[in-house]
Amino acid sequence: MKDENKRHKILQAAIKVFSEKGFYNSRVSEIAKEANVADGTIYLYFRNKDDILISLFEEEFGKIVKNMRAALEKDPDPLKKIRRFAMTHLSIVSKQQELGEVMGVEVRQSSKFMKEYINKPFIEYLNIIRSVVIEGQEKGLIRKDLTPGIMKRAFFGALDEMARYWVLSTQKKHSIDDAALQISDVFIRGMMSEEARENYPWPP
Amino acid sequence: MKDENKRHKILQAAIKVFSEKGFYNSRVSEIAKEANVADGTIYLYFRNKDDILISLFEEEFGKIVKNMRAALEKDPDPLKKIRRFAMTHLSIVSKQQELGEVMGVEVRQSSKFMKEYINKPFIEYLNIIRSVVIEGQEKGLIRKDLTPGIMKRAFFGALDEMARYWVLSTQKKHSIDDAALQISDVFIRGMMSEEARENYPWPP
Amino acid sequence: MKDENKRHKILQAAIKVFSEKGFYNSRVSEIAKEANVADGTIYLYFRNKDDILISLFEEEFGKIVKNMRAALEKDPDPLKKIRRFAMTHLSIVSKQQELGEVMGVEVRQSSKFMKEYINKPFIEYLNIIRSVVIEGQEKGLIRKDLTPGIMKRAFFGALDEMARYWVLSTQKKHSIDDAALQISDVFIRGMMSEEARENYPWPP
Amino acid sequence: MKDENKRHKILQAAIKVFSEKGFYNSRVSEIAKEANVADGTIYLYFRNKDDILISLFEEEFGKIVKNMRAALEKDPDPLKKIRRFAMTHLSIVSKQQELGEVMGVEVRQSSKFMKEYINKPFIEYLNIIRSVVIEGQEKGLIRKDLTPGIMKRAFFGALDEMARYWVLSTQKKHSIDDAALQISDVFIRGMMSEEARENYPWPP
DNA sequence: CATGAATGAGCTTTCATTCAT
DNA sequence: AATGAATGAAAGCTCATTCAT
Known part of the structure; x- marks a missing residue:
């Protein structure tokens, strides 16, 4: 977990996606896509979806x-x-x-x-x-x-x-x-x- | 009217359940249980879960x-x-x-x-x-x-x-x-x- | 959960699938298919995959x-x-x-x-x-x-x-x-x- | 030989991990950790997880x-x-x-x-x-x-x-x-x- | 009208494997 | 050779909704 920058990218993506659809209507895969990372990568930086919020x-x-x-x-x-x-x-x-x-x-x-x-x-x-x-x-x-x-x-x-x-x-x-x-x-x-x-x- | 009464019962149940768990963490079946009706009955009175809210x-x-x-x-x-x-x-x-x-x-x-x-x-x-x-x-x-x-x-x-x-x-x-x-x-x-x-x- | 028969059908299907592929290489969906029920139905009769075994x-x-x-x-x-x-x-x-x-x-x-x-x-x-x-x-x-x-x-x-x-x-x-x-x-x-x-x- | 030694270390680690958790409940990363090597290193010595066993x-x-x-x-x-x-x-x-x-x-x-x-x-x-x-x-x-x-x-x-x-x-x-x-x-x-x-x- | 068993789409999460460094 | 961050396919499970009774 070198890349502190990547964590930030995911958080920014999450802000965007959550703001558009709301937490419960947001998909982890959408955040991943928005952040240009694989779905699994999210879980290298966050425990789960809740943890992102x-x-x-x-x-x-x-x-x-x-x-x-x-x-x-x-x-x-x-x-x-x-x-x-x-x-x-x-x-x-x-x-x-x-x-x-x-x-x-x-x-x-x-x-x-x-x-x-x-x-x-x-x-x-x-x-x-x-x-x-x-x-x-x-x-x-x-x-x-x-x-x-x-x-x-x-x-x-x-x-x-x-x-x-x-x-x-x-x-x-x-x-x-x-x-x-x-x-x-x-x-x-x-x-x-x-x-x-x-x-x-x-x-x- | 039997009808209107049951609808009311469901709405009251929904208030209780939604207030306890929030909309997204509430299950339609929980509302049904709280209202003492079958799951399916809810759909005789409401189009879907959103419609209840x-x-x-x-x-x-x-x-x-x-x-x-x-x-x-x-x-x-x-x-x-x-x-x-x-x-x-x-x-x-x-x-x-x-x-x-x-x-x-x-x-x-x-x-x-x-x-x-x-x-x-x-x-x-x-x-x-x-x-x-x-x-x-x-x-x-x-x-x-x-x-x-x-x-x-x-x-x-x-x-x-x-x-x-x-x-x-x-x-x-x-x-x-x-x-x-x-x-x-x-x-x-x-x-x-x-x-x-x-x-x-x-x-x- | 009327159908005790359905539970039996699922267990029989599980025997077949487990015996063919082993527990860990068996998919719940395969058991469902073999039993001619939907995936979700399995979970009406069993808590989870382990519970089937x-x-x-x-x-x-x-x-x-x-x-x-x-x-x-x-x-x-x-x-x-x-x-x-x-x-x-x-x-x-x-x-x-x-x-x-x-x-x-x-x-x-x-x-x-x-x-x-x-x-x-x-x-x-x-x-x-x-x-x-x-x-x-x-x-x-x-x-x-x-x-x-x-x-x-x-x-x-x-x-x-x-x-x-x-x-x-x-x-x-x-x-x-x-x-x-x-x-x-x-x-x-x-x-x-x-x-x-x-x-x-x-x-x- | 450095090489053969590392291979042996991995196998010993695998014995330990497999014996504790069973093959399917063992993670390749756990074996790697136990052997003090990187996950990727395992794949220099073994084709895949099955190959270790x-x-x-x-x-x-x-x-x-x-x-x-x-x-x-x-x-x-x-x-x-x-x-x-x-x-x-x-x-x-x-x-x-x-x-x-x-x-x-x-x-x-x-x-x-x-x-x-x-x-x-x-x-x-x-x-x-x-x-x-x-x-x-x-x-x-x-x-x-x-x-x-x-x-x-x-x-x-x-x-x-x-x-x-x-x-x-x-x-x-x-x-x-x-x-x-x-x-x-x-x-x-x-x-x-x-x-x-x-x-x-x-x-x- | 009412039921509740059945459905199956769709979700989060895991983890073996890869590959740029 | 060695690393370990990144990948993404794939699986278990949930639950809103349907429909035969």
């Missing part, structure tokens, strides 16, 4: 988590971080549509057993939002009566549903950036503390 | 849409309608956990062909939110720079992600009502127009 | 054990029982050549796990010989310094090797009855006690 | 035949030769358990095509017994009404079944030497001519 999440989602963290470091302001999260998230999805499709569509489908595996990086991703919310609360910018654990899911859910729509719809009605701005704007205003609203008006 | 959505979702419309009519105030939507949505999900699970988990998984069928009642459901947002904008309560089509998805997505978490998690950390209140509160404050904020303070 | 042994060998016991009851004399065992054994094998082939050839090949299952009726069969030897010893006809557990295997092995040769060879050099007589004769004379040799001359 | 028999069985012949030469007396055959056979099996296991278990399993190859040295081995029987008959020690071809199979079968039991059973009930003595003793007494019994009493 799991690896996809662990590795690709891992990268995304890393990139997101890097993107947010630029902004010291938690409120701006929220906006940036939205922009970055939807930009990732729009740039890697197929990956986005697999993420958004497939995360929820697999058997509950698989969900455990998949959830790890996913929860990590969600917790980026949670950290920002907590940071905002500590700095007095976000209302303390809001539960960070609820906010992280609400915000992610809002973006994710939007992304799914955008990715699946053939004619893109709304600009994806516009959606990111509107959604983050609503969340920021909605979560802002009273003091912040006076001293630190939004939009900046 | 499609019918599930059309019929069960249809009821939900109807109930939601009825629930919102009680409130003339668009902002309160938003809160009520959240409360009702999460209450439906928590009361009919299995159906909620199927809705949340399965809507997104099936082949794109099926999605079209499933989408119809789903879009209708989303458009309830859209109408409320438009109504709010017309009454000057909601900012006019927000796109109703984006808001409907963002709000639904926020609630849905929360519902999914709540439904799948074994130990329910957050009260589902609390989540509904916080999420709707953030959206209402976030979407409110400047004038409304002065004349019509939130929470009421 | 296991069932074959449990059921067919069971019958043989029963028949052998019945055959031996006719003779009160242990020495004559030994001869009859040989005659009956080789006659079973020669009449049901294919079954004999599967028995002789396949018993020893399967994984050690399977062997346990298969061994049960086999040991039972061997123990028929053991009982006869013990009976002979009690009656003073067979030397007491011979271990019944060794004799049972030696005698069975002698017959079995002969049967295997006879079954596999295309041109049958030796008459199978002649072989049965010679082998049992050698064992009887060889195991006889000194007193028996005087009072109870062999052949009778 | 065939070579095993031809070469290892060949040695055994040679050793057995040498062992028997020490005894001029055919009856003693029979006893020595039993002792030597079971001692070989007990000393080279793994090889014995492969011999006993695998000889009979492979496809009929393979059997032809395997049978050659096997028949040769059997014919050692045959020669002894004939020699015994010529010297008037063994009854002339016994067919040497039947006796060779019966005697070998008796020993082989014992060996198989001894090799496969984890707790060895019977001493292997004791078994060899008892079995050969029964055969010798059983085959002895009347005159020999008087002039040449057994045991010597």
Whole structure:
């Protein structure tokens, strides 16, 4: 198993095939064909079909988590971080549509057993939002009566549903950036503390 | 009618089985067993396995849409309608956990062909939110720079992600009502127009 | 699973196919074809391919054990029982050549796990010989310094090797009855006690 | 010779692996691993997997035949030769358990095509017994009404079944030497001519 | 209308064998 | 000569669907 490159080729092929047909309607042989390898070769790099999806999440989602963290470091302001999260998230999805499709569509489908595996990086991703919310609360910018654990899911859910729509719809009605701005704007205003609203008006 | 009753029994069985194992990991024979009918009987009422899921959505979702419309009519105030939507949505999900699970988990998984069928009642459901947002904008309560089509998805997505978490998690950390209140509160404050904020303070 | 007859048909087909190609070189689809059923039908009656072989042994060998016991009851004399065992054994094998082939050839090949299952009726069969030897010893006809557990295997092995040769060879050099007589004769004379040799001359 | 040495290493590995799992449940890659060579290397020394087993028999069985012949030469007396055959056979099996296991278990399993190859040295081995029987008959020690071809199979079968039991059973009930003595003793007494019994009493 | 045994297409996965290095 | 990654044919098994009863 010299060829780390081949593993990557298979994962890329899997993203494409899964995004087109969904996990359960995808055939291992289609992935092999798309990756220009023999069916058997897949099994040199992955234990089984499930393992392809799991690896996809662990590795690709891992990268995304890393990139997101890097993107947010630029902004010291938690409120701006929220906006940036939205922009970055939807930009990732729009740039890697197929990956986005697999993420958004497939995360929820697999058997509950698989969900455990998949959830790890996913929860990590969600917790980026949670950290920002907590940071905002500590700095007095976000209302303390809001539960960070609820906010992280609400915000992610809002973006994710939007992304799914955008990715699946053939004619893109709304600009994806516009959606990111509107959604983050609503969340920021909605979560802002009273003091912040006076001293630190939004939009900046 | 004996007929209609058996069809219903099958659909109820399908909800249970799909919610436990997911569509692709459910066997037609399991649904038959759960419904206390023979495998073949299923095919007297449904064209095929896909048709069971499609019918599930059309019929069960249809009821939900109807109930939601009825629930919102009680409130003339668009902002309160938003809160009520959240409360009702999460209450439906928590009361009919299995159906909620199927809705949340399965809507997104099936082949794109099926999605079209499933989408119809789903879009209708989303458009309830859209109408409320438009109504709010017309009454000057909601900012006019927000796109109703984006808001409907963002709000639904926020609630849905929360519902999914709540439904799948074994130990329910957050009260589902609390989540509904916080999420709707953030959206209402976030979407409110400047004038409304002065004349019509939130929470009421 | 109404049709007990169909199960039997499959087992008969399996005997034929296994005897021709050996267990590992037999295809489930070949058995299905030979039995005039669909591939899937096999799995309504048997858990898997292994289960076919296991069932074959449990059921067919069971019958043989029963028949052998019945055959031996006719003779009160242990020495004559030994001869009859040989005659009956080789006659079973020669009449049901294919079954004999599967028995002789396949018993020893399967994984050690399977062997346990298969061994049960086999040991039972061997123990028929053991009982006869013990009976002979009690009656003073067979030397007491011979271990019944060794004799049972030696005698069975002698017959079995002969049967295997006879079954596999295309041109049958030796008459199978002649072989049965010679082998049992050698064992009887060889195991006889000194007193028996005087009072109870062999052949009778 | 480096070459011949590697070939030998592979055969030794094959004996080990085949004896543990059986031919069909053994993987070529396992043999390669056990022999510390690459998978592909095996195919420099053997045509295919079947060829490994065939070579095993031809070469290892060949040695055994040679050793057995040498062992028997020490005894001029055919009856003693029979006893020595039993002792030597079971001692070989007990000393080279793994090889014995492969011999006993695998000889009979492979496809009929393979059997032809395997049978050659096997028949040769059997014919050692045959020669002894004939020699015994010529010297008037063994009854002339016994067919040497039947006796060779019966005697070998008796020993082989014992060996198989001894090799496969984890707790060895019977001493292997004791078994060899008892079995050969029964055969010798059983085959002895009347005159020999008087002039040449057994045991010597 | 209802049944459930039977079907067989089609899937994932394995593994003996090859061949570029 | 030696390697071991790559191959792809082939097999066991599943399960949606049918249809004789």
